[in-house]
Amino acid sequence: xxxxxxxxxxxxxxxxxxxxxxxxxxxxxxxxxxxxxxxxxxxxxxxxxxxxxxxxxxxxxxxxxxxxxxxxxxxxxxxxxxxxxxxxxxxxxxxxxxxxxxxxxxxxxxxxxxxxxxxxxxxxxxxxxxxxxxxxxxxxxxxxxxxxxxxxxxxxxxxxxxxxxxxxxxxxxxxxxxxxxxxxxxxxxxxxxxxxxxxxxxxxxxxxxxxxxxxxxxxxxxxxxxxxxxxxxxxxxxxxxxxxxxxxxxxxxxxxxxxxxxxxxxxxxxxxxxxxxxxxxxx
Amino acid sequence: xxxxxxxxxxxxxxxxxxxxxxxxxxxxxxxxxxxxxxxxxxxxxxxxxxxxxxxxxxxxxxxxxxxxxxxxxxxxxxxxxxxxxxxxxxxxxxxxxxxxxxxxxxxxxxxxxxxxxxxxxxxxxxxxxxxxxxxxxxxxxxxxxxxxxxxxxxxxxxxxxxxxxxxxxxxxxxxxxxxxxxxxxxxxxxxxxxxxxxxxxxxxxxxxxxxxxxxxxxxxxxxxxxxxxxxxxxxxxxxxxxxxxxxxxxxxxxxxxxxxxxxxxxxxxxxxxxxxxxxxxxx
Numbered sequence: 001x002x003x004x005x006x007x008x009x010x011x012x013x014x015x016x017x018x019x020x021x022x023x024x025x026x027x028x029x030x031x032x033x034x035x036x037x038x039x040x041x042x043x044x045x046x047x048x049x050x051x052x053x054x055x056x057x058x059x060x061x062x063x064x065x066x067x068x069x070x071x072x073x074x075x076x077x078x079x080x081x082x083x084x085x086x087x088x089x090x091x092x093x094x095x096x097x098x099x100x101x102x103x104x105x106x107x108x109x110x111x112x113x114x115x116x117x118x119x120x121x122x123x124x125x126x127x128x129x130x131x132x133x134x135x136x137x138x139x140x141x142x143x144x145x146x147x148x149x150x151x152x153x154x155x156x157x158x159x160x161x162x163x164x165x166x167x168x169x170x171x172x173x174x175x176x177x178x179x180x181x182x183x184x185x186x187x188x189x190x191x192x193x194x195x196x197x198x199x200x201x202x203x204x205x206x207x208x209x210x211x212x213x214x215x216x217x218x219x220x221x222x223x224x225x226x227x228x229x230x231x232x233x234x235x236x237x238x239x240x241x242x243x244x245x246x247x248x249x250x251x252x253x254x255x256x257x258x259x260x261x262x263x264x265x266x267x268x269x270x271x272x273x274x275x276x277x278x279x280x281x282x283x
Numbered sequence: 284x285x286x287x288x289x290x291x292x293x294x295x296x297x298x299x300x301x302x303x304x305x306x307x308x309x310x311x312x313x314x315x316x317x318x319x320x321x322x323x324x325x326x327x328x329x330x331x332x333x334x335x336x337x338x339x340x341x342x343x344x345x346x347x348x349x350x351x352x353x354x355x356x357x358x359x360x361x362x363x364x365x366x367x368x369x370x371x372x373x374x375x376x377x378x379x380x381x382x383x384x385x386x387x388x389x390x391x392x393x394x395x396x397x398x399x400x401x402x403x404x405x406x407x408x409x410x411x412x413x414x415x416x417x418x419x420x421x422x423x424x425x426x427x428x429x430x431x432x433x434x435x436x437x438x439x440x441x442x443x444x445x446x447x448x449x450x451x452x453x454x455x456x457x458x459x460x461x462x463x464x465x466x467x468x469x470x471x472x473x474x475x476x477x478x479x480x481x482x483x484x485x486x487x488x489x490x491x492x493x494x495x496x497x498x499x500x501x502x503x504x505x506x507x508x509x510x511x512x513x514x515x516x517x518x519x520x521x522x523x524x525x526x527x528x529x530x531x532x533x534x535x536x537x538x539x540x541x542x543x544x545x546x547x548x549x550x551x552x553x554x555x556x557x558x559x560x561x562x563x564x565x566x
Contacts, residue, residue, distance in 0.1 A: 005299050005316050013292040030328065033288050037324040041317055 109165020392448020
């Protein structure tokens, strides 16, 4: 069974970072770090990164008695992204290929990721970079065909703030969209509340997947969501955790993301920092 | 007592990275990671980063039976740096202020640091960046005065390969230099062998500090080296670990480095990535 040793330092950093979002008490930080060290020591080999994240962030929440350590940074990300919304829609409207521009905007928004780093790079600079980037994996032609053939889209959200960038893409799709968020707070992943704050209620039907794991771990999702997923003709899945959990869920699934961490980038393979449109395969 | 929780994820990464340099056996990597998690859990609060590094790398060496996991990357760093040596000396010779250029070259070489990251950025691009950088902390005037007044210099080396960049500076100092390396391999820190391979034997007397701790932990150094240190009129100390251990060792000490990690950068304070010439203070 594969182990993900590279993820251990990263989850230790995440635990400390989440603890600091909740409290300034250094003894509490130390306690969270010590307990996370014990948790990581006890992990069965082969535990996947989304499963580790689920356990680590549960530990932080329970230890510090805060159900949503990332609430403040999520609200801030949404505010920052909404401030860019007029420029983003103008950029797409003025583009020679508005659908392509909107796909790139949605990928650019994937830079908002407190799992990968405690600092989010400048958002507009990221948009400019992704607008002119060569995609390291480029299944856009397949995505366009699938969009032309489908009567609806299931769109799996990733992070708060990124939601606003997704909205720009949703507004260019001429199809009904189900926008699926997490069933409860985990990291800075978007919940229903975060999606509503980003204005997604105006262009999609918001559903939740019934789970608090990062990505889409179907076994942990609600039966209703599993039905929705299984019956969707086309799934757009945002971000690294959705890639990790759904890259082998078949060609109905298109993963839109930036490869931000070396573990994911090596798996693809794609360079760290690159933009990707990846059509799912079958195991 | 201060804790350095931010360093824990970094040392866990270092342990894994060092283990991979020794063997491809994933069970061995897993064992090193698990034992490092236990070691970090048991650390007394207030253990400093050089002390943690000392323990973590001892664990890796003992667990894997390799006294110098970084031997190959050290040799490679020295080869790469030696390939640049003619361009570096030309750059300094053609400069309007050769001493200043040579100081900057030595600081540029501090980018070679496997403690901070497993990847070393492009060396020549780093030289060009540092040649035109504004120093975030700039005690160059004090350093020039001290060089003019001193009859000899104790130069505390940092990493293999960086040694070649130091050599460019040493060749511009019109003073006898003692070039002090570690007493045994730790991380990619330079030992006597590494300094000789870089050609330091032609422009300095190489001494070792009798210790295998990163930086200069005087209590762990040999009595001979402590005498040398205490009697030196001027000490040039390279890199983050020397800054950590000697920044309060008084105004005889000048730290030349790039602030590469957030913990050190916050301590100075200076931006991450910035170049620094820092004159020591007294506690």
